[in-house]
Amino acid sequence: MAPTYASYLKLEKGVILFYKYARMSSGFEGQEIGHTSFEILTLNQTALFFRVNATNSSEFKIEYKDGIPTYTDRLEALIYLPPECIDQSLKGNLEWTTQIETLTQATVAYKASHTLDFPVEAGTFQSINITLNLVGWEWGTLTLIYDVNSGILIYEDWIHGQGGDIIVHVLIAIKYTPGTRESIINLIFSVATLATPVTIAIQQTHKRFKRRSHRSQKQPKDIEIGNKFPKKSFYAILSGASLNLASIFLPWGEIAGSQIYLPLSLPSALTASTSLPTSTSTLITIGLIVHLTAILTWLTMATFIYTSKWLASQLVAIVSSILVFVSALLFTQTGWAPSWGLPIALIGAILIAAGAAIIRQKTKTSLERQNVGRHFHS
Numbered sequence: 243m244a245p246t247y248a249s250y251l252k253l254e255k256g257v258i259l260f261y262k263y264a265r266m267s268s269g270f271e272g273q274e275i276g277h278t279s280f281e282i283l284t285l286n287q288t289a290l291f292f293r294v295n296a297t298n299s300s301e302f303k304i305e306y307k308d309g310i311p312t313y314t315d316r317l318e319a320l321i322y323l324p325p326e327c328i329d330q331s332l333k334g335n336l337e338w339t340t341q342i343e344t345l346t347q348a349t350v351a352y353k354a355s356h357t358l359d360f361p362v363e364a365g366t367f368q369s370i371n372i373t374l375n376l377v378g379w380e381w382g383t384l385t386l387i388y389d390v391n392s393g394i395l396i397y398e399d400w401i402h403g404q405g406g407d408i409i410v411h412v413l414i415a416i417k418y419t420p421g422t423r424e425s426i427i428n429l430i431f432s433v434a435t436l437a438t439p440v441t442i443a444i445q446q447t448h449k450r451f452k453r454r455s456h457r458s459q460k461q462p463k464d465i466e467i468g469n470k471f472p473k474k475s476f477y478a479i480l481s482g483a484s485l486n487l488a489s490i491f492l493p494w495g496e497i498a499g500s501q502i503y504l505p506l507s508l509p510s511a512l513t514a515s516t517s518l519p520t521s522t523s524t525l526i527t528i529g530l531i532v533h534l535t536a537i538l539t540w541l542t543m544a545t546f547i548y549t550s551k552w553l554a555s556q557l558v559a560i561v562s563s564i565l566v567f568v569s570a571l572l573f574t575q576t577g578w579a580p581s582w583g584l585p586i587a588l589i590g591a592i593l594i595a596a597g598a599a600i601i602r603q604k605t606k607t608s609l610e611r612q613n614v615g616r617h618f619h620s
Contacts, residue, residue, distance in 0.1 A: 251367075251392035251416060253322055257282045259394065260415040260497045262363065263296075266408045277497055278411070280321060290322055313343045317376065317384055318400050318409075323393040331355055331370055332390065339374055348376045360387050362396050363414040363577075369396065380404075415497055432490075432508040435533050438540035439487060442547065476546050478597035479559055483539035485590030486566065490532055492586060495578030502578065504529040524572055531569040532587065538562040539594055559598035566591035 259280040266273050278296040285291075290304040305313035309326025320342075323331070327338060336353040352375035360369040367389040374384045382403035389396050396413040491509055493501035503510035506529035539562045545555040566587050573584060 251389055251394050252418075253282060253285060253392060253394055254419075255282055255285050256419040258417040258500065259321070259413060260417070260500070261411040262414050263412075264408075264410045266410075277414075279497070279500060285322075287324075292321065294319075310338045311342055315345050317342065317344055317346075317348055317374065318398065320386065321395040323388055325393065328370065328388065328390055328393050331372060332357065336372065339372070346380050347378050348380060349378045351375045351377045357390070358387075360397060362412050364396065364416065367391075367396055376403075417500070428506055428508050428510060431506045431529075431533050435487070435490060435536045438537065438544060439483070442540070442544060446547075472600055475597040475600035478593045478600065479539065479542055479546070482563075482590040482593030482595075482597065483536070483543055485586050485593065486532075486539050486562070487536045489583040489587035489590065490536055492583035493581040494528075494573065494583035495576065496581045497578060501581055504532060504583070506530065506533060524575055528569045528572050531565050531572075535562045535565045535569070535587075535591075538565070539590075542594075556598050556601040559594050559601070563591040563595040563598065566594075 259282075261278050261280070262275070263278055264273065264275045276296070278294060281293045281295065283291040283293055283301070287309075288306055290306070291301060293299060293301050302315045302319040303313070304311055304315075304320060304322065306324060309324040310330070311320060311323065311327065314320050330336075330338060334355065336355055339353050340350045353373070355370055355372045357368070357370050360367055360371070368391060369387050370390050372386045372388070374386070376382055376384055380402070383399075383401045385397075385399040386395060387397040388394065394413070394416075395411075398409075398411040400409045402408075490504070490507050492503075493509075494504050495502040505526045538558050542555050542558045542562065545558065549555075570584060570588055573580070
């Protein structure tokens with residue numbers, strides 16, 4: 243089976259790279275596992291500045307000349323190679339590794355490279371593996387694997403010669419500044435999702451003001467519900483629909499302290515879009531399902547207020563609640579820690595299901611009464 247390549251990566255100002263890291267110590271500290279993010283502050287032909295956000299925040303610098311790195315604070319922090327450097331490395335020319343100045347004054351005693359298809363959590367990449375044996379102040383073996391299409395570091399393995407500690411970084415996601423096309427698409431989905439609740443709110447508000455202008459008519463205290471739908475069901479589904487709508491505008495996941503919004507949502511376009519190649523299709527599916535669920539639940543509200551189609555409203559409510567649970571199940575496949583959006587959507591689904599159950603019970607009771615009445619008259 244041929245690998246699926248994730249060659250769309252690109253590095254630019256504002257991009258945030260997310261890595262999973264593991265530190266394995268031969269001493270008493272044991273093993274430490276967590277997440278970290280590298281935020282690109284400046285990137286041009288001569289320099290790259292980035293901030294590492296982990297337990298403590300720190301900034302690093304890399305300098306370039308003619309596409310070749312000439313300085314880096316630490317060799318382990320060499321997170322990007324320009325195309326010129328990638329080309330030389332693919333041809334087996336690694337002399338540039340011996341000419342990099344560092345704060346740690348590391349010296350490359352041995353260097354080797356080979357190409358491979360390398361799988362990480364962020365996808366499978368056409369890559370180059372560069373292995374360096376370092377001597378000097380800090381010595382050990384450093385393995386750097388880069389995506390050859392973007393030059394981004396996707397895997398790092400640093401084995402300290404002193405103490406034998408092993409530090410591993412693996413790319414899991416990348417966050418981009420939103421583009422114009424994405425913002426427009428997300429805006430269209432948001433408008434479509436908000437259309438029904440906004441229309442209902444405007445129409446009901448207009449009714450209230452109109453009735454207030456006619457003092458001879460008694461003003462209702464509540465929203466007028468068509469054809470005597472059970473109020474408990476109405477308010478349960480109203481609450482569920484409101485929570486479901488709110489979940490679209492809230493973060494669903496979290497990586498390295500960064501809140502992640504669903505694709506196709508307005509917040510993801512206003513803040514940034516996060517790409518996780520192994521689950522991009524999953525996240526887009528979740529985004530579509532959540533938006534569809536919000537639309538369906540508010541169509542249920544419209545059915546409540548303006549029609550007498552009990553069965554239709556019950557079916558739509560049931561489908562909506564099921565879709566939320568499906569999206570929650572799909573979200574577990576991403577491996578992300580859940581944030582506010584997921585539990586709020588689930589609470590909304592429970593309320594919607596409860597409202598549908600009340601409708602079902604009310605319908606069953608009404609049918610039984612009708613059957614009793616018919617039997618009595620016969």
